Each structure stands twice: as structure tokens, then as C-alpha cells.
Amino acid sequence: MITVTGAHKSYGTFKALDGVSVDIPAGSLTALLGPSGSGKSTLLRSIAGLEDLDGGSVVINGKDVTGIPPQQRGIGFVFQHYAAFKHMTVRDNVAFGLTIRKRPKAEIARKVDELLEIVGLDGFQHRYPAQLSGGQRQRMALARALAVDPEVLLLDEPFGALDAQVRADLRRWLRRLHDEVHVTTVLVTHDQEEALDVADRIAVLNKGRIEQIGDPEVLYDRPANDFVMSFLGQVAHVNGRLVRPHDIVLTRDRNEAYAADAAVKGSPGVITARVDRVVRLGFEVRVELTADSSEQLEVQVTRAAAEALALDPGETVYARAAHTPDAWETDPALAI
Amino acid sequence: MTATASAGLAGGTHVSPAEPRPGPDSLVPHHAPPAQRPSRGRPYATGLVTLWLSVVVLLPLAALAVTSTEDGWGGFWSALTAPSALAALRVTVLVSAVVALLNAVMGTLIAWVLVRDDFPGKGLVNVLIDLPFALPTIVASIVLLSLYGPDSPIHVHFNATRYGLVVALAFVTLPFVVRSVQPVLIEADKEVEEAAASLGAGGVTIFRRVILPTLAPAMISGTGLAFARAIGEFGSVVLIGGNIPRHTQVASQYIQQQIEIDQPVNAAVISVALLVIAFATLFLLRIASSRSLRRETAS
Numbered sequence: 001m002i003t004v005t006g007a008h009k010s011y012g013t014f015k016a017l018d019g020v021s022v023d024i025p026a027g028s029l030t031a032l033l034g035p036s037g038s039g040k041s042t043l044l045r046s047i048a049g050l051e052d053l054d055g056g057s058v059v060i061n062g063k064d065v066t067g068i069p070p071q072q073r074g075i076g077f078v079f080q081h082y083a084a085f086k087h088m089t090v091r092d093n094v095a096f097g098l099t100i101r102k103r104p105k106a107e108i109a110r111k112v113d114e115l116l117e118i119v120g121l122d123g124f125q126h127r128y129p130a131q132l133s134g135g136q137r138q139r140m141a142l143a144r145a146l147a148v149d150p151e152v153l154l155l156d157e158p159f160g161a162l163d164a165q166v167r168a169d170l171r172r173w174l175r176r177l178h179d180e181v182h183v184t185t186v187l188v189t190h191d192q193e194e195a196l197d198v199a200d201r202i203a204v205l206n207k208g209r210i211e212q213i214g215d216p217e218v219l220y221d222r223p224a225n226d227f228v229m230s231f232l233g234q235v236a237h238v239n240g241r242l243v244r245p246h247d248i249v250l251t252r253d254r255n256e257a258y259a260a261d262a263a264v265k266g267s268p269g270v271i272t273a274r275v276d277r278v279v280r281l282g283f284e285v286r287v288e289l290t291a292d293s294s295e296q297l298e299v300q301v302t303r304a305a306a307e308a309l310a311l312d313p314g315e316t317v318y319a320r321a322a323h324t325p326d327a328w329e330t331d332p333a334l335a336i
Numbered sequence: 337m338t339a340t341a342s343a344g345l346a347g348g349t350h351v352s353p354a355e356p357r358p359g360p361d362s363l364v365p366h367h368a369p370p371a372q373r374p375s376r377g378r379p380y381a382t383g384l385v386t387l388w389l390s391v392v393v394l395l396p397l398a399a400l401a402v403t404s405t406e407d408g409w410g411g412f413w414s415a416l417t418a419p420s421a422l423a424a425l426r427v428t429v430l431v432s433a434v435v436a437l438l439n440a441v442m443g444t445l446i447a448w449v450l451v452r453d454d455f456p457g458k459g460l461v462n463v464l465i466d467l468p469f470a471l472p473t474i475v476a477s478i479v480l481l482s483l484y485g486p487d488s489p490i491h492v493h494f495n496a497t498r499y500g501l502v503v504a505l506a507f508v509t510l511p512f513v514v515r516s517v518q519p520v521l522i523e524a525d526k527e528v529e530e531a532a533a534s535l536g537a538g539g540v541t542i543f544r545r546v547i548l549p550t551l552a553p554a555m556i557s558g559t560g561l562a563f564a565r566a567i568g569e570f571g572s573v574v575l576i577g578g579n580i581p582r583h584t585q586v587a588s589q590y591i592q593q594q595i596e597i598d599q600p601v602n603a604a605v606i607s608v609a610l611l612v613i614a615f616a617t618l619f620l621l622r623i624a625s626s627r628s629l630r631r632e633t634a635s
Binding site for chain 1: 528
């Protein structure tokens, strides 16, 4: 369990953290998601003690660690660019935390072997980091962080330096590892897909503040505001309001569209649009439209729906929102 | 003539002060040059390089070797083992070793302060480091003599002592370690230190187990170059050293003395000895640096 209360941190006039309070439940895998400069890395580094807060406190498992150096916080930290000890073998890298604690040799050897097996680097003991791929290096860094039995595991954009395929593999692997190890884990990412894929909970940060925190489904289905909605998942603009592209219903019949729309409380209305392009992407079909207001929008429909509509470029369709996000009901300012 | 040849030999190995990163033939093991495909100009380039090296380096060295054995191997041996010759070599190596070690510590510290700390006048200090490169060494000798000589304004008299030699050589070799460690420190990944801290390592442990091994190749290389330079140094010690045989007379001064008393063979023999020491130093550096290079960039 990590509790951050009223965290403030400024660099000159730039407010990296502007009063952030967040609870991270024990055993969870929480993603801190936000654009660059949103303060997500600063928050993570403050939990680790690698940054000193200007104000506020950090409590890890009931112990107030504010002002305590990283050495004594019981953390494991994984960096985007691996931060491998280049002059040490894989074994020595992983053993580092145990070696400096002067644990018995046999215990170190057993623990390192066990961890290397968990991270799939068995047999790489005597290699140097330069002889590993990026993904292997990051798994070594994870094993190194886990070796000291940290109370919390902190990952700063851990897959950011890897290519797409390795990244996807590794985050699924991390998810499985977390399910086995159950250490409270905080992961920083700017990639909403990664956050949705791997995390139990997501905190969306923007301009040094937390916009919303919750389960991935809650954030996706019931975003607190436009920022969260547009940052997490795709959006289309319908009469100036944000709707998920798959929540837009297309109809050829004008009267039917208006009748259905009248039944949706607080709906943004119906727009008349011209079909620009119909793209088949396997299971789904993307329809690109230009509205009367000359606004561009993209709509996702199922293949069956697309076949039923039989749309061709140049034709006119009526688009409406199938339902409205809760945000419009909870925050009237959004429902203009 | 031979004296300047041997001084120039050791001096010729130093890193150009202007460039922060040592040249392509540097011993600092950082970026391995990419393998280049042979081009059509290659035979000419190779020929030119061979010619140049022959004229500038190999032929003079060969001539020196020939001169040194003019009196046969027995002559060579007795010139080398003459008590004053041996003493001069011993003083040279001893003082150079002390200076090299001094440099290893102080040079690294200076590089550290220049890279990691911010203070007013940092740019000026950075320029100051290179001054011993730019300054004619005889000027260094005069400067040191006026401060530590018989008329010392601070009443510290190093004139004609081994301390004087150490101070003079430390002055001249100051930039070597600083300039080889500095770029490595600049490029050093601070996250590695943070990673060590997150794993529980305190400041001393981080320095000893993480930073020092990263700096070691550059430190060794800088120290070795400083040593090689110190061995052949002449100008900076000529005034403050005092040239007292078997006490402060260094090898290069002994060589000059032998030339002056018309013993060119003796001079050549000691020159060859200096040459061998310098070459062995550089050779060992090569081995040490290529070993760490292999480890850090192995693929």
C-alpha cells in the first residue's frame, strides 16, 4: 500500500506535481498514465525517493518515508533505459542488492538462479549486459529489482525503449509475473494501450494533477472529463461532443435516425455526413466521414453492420450516439 | 639531439588539449571505430601512412637503436648499468610513478568536480586545465622556480629536491587524467547510480562498485599517458630539478649531460631505455583498454 498525500514538486516555475494525492492498494498493478510533462515520472521518482518533494508526504506500507533516502525505502526501481551495470555479468547485476547486504554466498546464488529462471534468463548468468537484447536487459533489470524483495516495485516507462513486438510480449509477461509475485507495482507509461493491457488500476495525470483514478473499464466507459476520455481510447466529435467511435450508429434513413436519437437522453443530436472512405480492418470496419459542418470523424462498425449498410464513398448517412457517456450526466459543463 | 628525440617520443603520445575526446588512436576505450570497407584510394593511403611513419618515427628510432649499440652489446650494457645512469633512470621512474598516481586521484577528482558540480568560474577552470599543454615547459619551470625556488615568496623551497621534480611533473601532466575521465563522466548514466541507490547502496558503495569501474579504463589510460609523458619530461624539470646526479637528475637530463661531454652512445643507450619503458607502458595500456572494451561492447 502506497499513500501519497498532497505531493507538490516544482522545477523553477514549472509545476511537475501540483497537489497529487493517490492511494495505491497493496498487491495491485497501477499504471500512472499521462502525456509527457504530466508529472507521472516525477510522482514515481518521488515515491522512490529519487526526487525530494517540495510538499506532501509518501507513506509505504504504513511507514512515512518522506525525506528518507531511496536506500531505506524498500523499493525496486526499473528504468526505461535499463540502467544496467555494464561492467558486471548478468549474475552480478542481479546479485548486486544482496551482495552489498553481505548475504551468505549460497543464499545469493540460490536467489539469483531462481530469479533468472523466473525472468527467463537462465543460462545467461555469465553474459555481460552488452551481450543481451533490449528485452533481455530489461528482464535482467527486473530480476535485479526483485532480488532485494522490495515492498513496492516501481517501473518508469519500462518498455519505452523497446520495439513494438517485444514491448507487447514483455508487458504480458510482466502481467503474468505480477500475478505470481503479487508485489505492489506502479508502472509509468504514456501509452494508453499498455496501461489498459497490463494494469488493474489506472491513474490519469495531466499538468501535475490526477484527472481520474480507477479500474481501466471505469476510466474507459465513464471518463471523468474530456481529457481522460480522449487520452484513454479513441474519440470522435459529434456536434462538438466526444463519443467513442464504436458508440456511433450509422443509418441511411433520416427519420429513423432522428427517432432513435430522441430516445437518448442528453444526446448530442444527429449529424448528416458524407462517406469519404470505407476501410476494412479485419473484424471491424472503419468509416471515414465528413459532416455537414465539414468536421471529420471516424466511426467503427462491425463487419455485419457495414455489409447491411453497404456504404459507398460519396453517399450520405446519418450518425448519432448510441448512448451518452456518464461524464455528461456527472459534469454538466461537458454537456454543452 | 637524442635527448630531444626521446622527450619528443613520450611527449608525442599526449592527447591534443583542444579536443575533449581523445583522437582515433586514443587508448580511452569507448567508441570502437566502425569497420570500414576498403576503398580504391586505400593502397595510396596505406603507402603514404607507411612513408610518413617511417620518416617521422621508425627511421629515427632505428637510427637511435643503431647508435646505442655502436660499442657492441657489452658497451650497451655497461652504459646502461653505469651507476649514475641507473640512478637517473630510477629517479625518473620513481618520480613519474608518484606523479602518475597523484594524477590518478587528483585528475579524477578534478574531472568529477568539473562535470558534477556547478560553481562560478567553472569555464575558466576548465580552460586552466589545458594550460600546461599550451605552456612551453620551460615556462612552467620558471613559474615553479619563482614560487618554490630559493627566493620563494611563501618560503617553500623545493629547488633541487625530488619534491620539486614531483611538482614540476604534476604541473605538466595535469591534463591527462582530467581529459580522459571527463568525457566518460559526462556520458555516464546517472540512472545507473540511482539504480544502485534503489538497491540499497550508499554513496561510498556506489562510487566503489559502480562509478569507479566505469571510470577505471579512462583513469588507467590517463594515468599511463601521464606516466609516459613524465618519463621523458625535460623542460619543466630543468630549472627546478637542480640536475644533481644520483638525486634529482632525471634520465633526460642525464642524456643531455652525456651529449655535452661527447658520449653520444651513452645518451643513445639511455634513450633506448626510456623508449622501451614508454613503449611497454603504452602496450600495457592497449591490452588493458581492449580488454574492457571487449567486455562492454561485446556482442
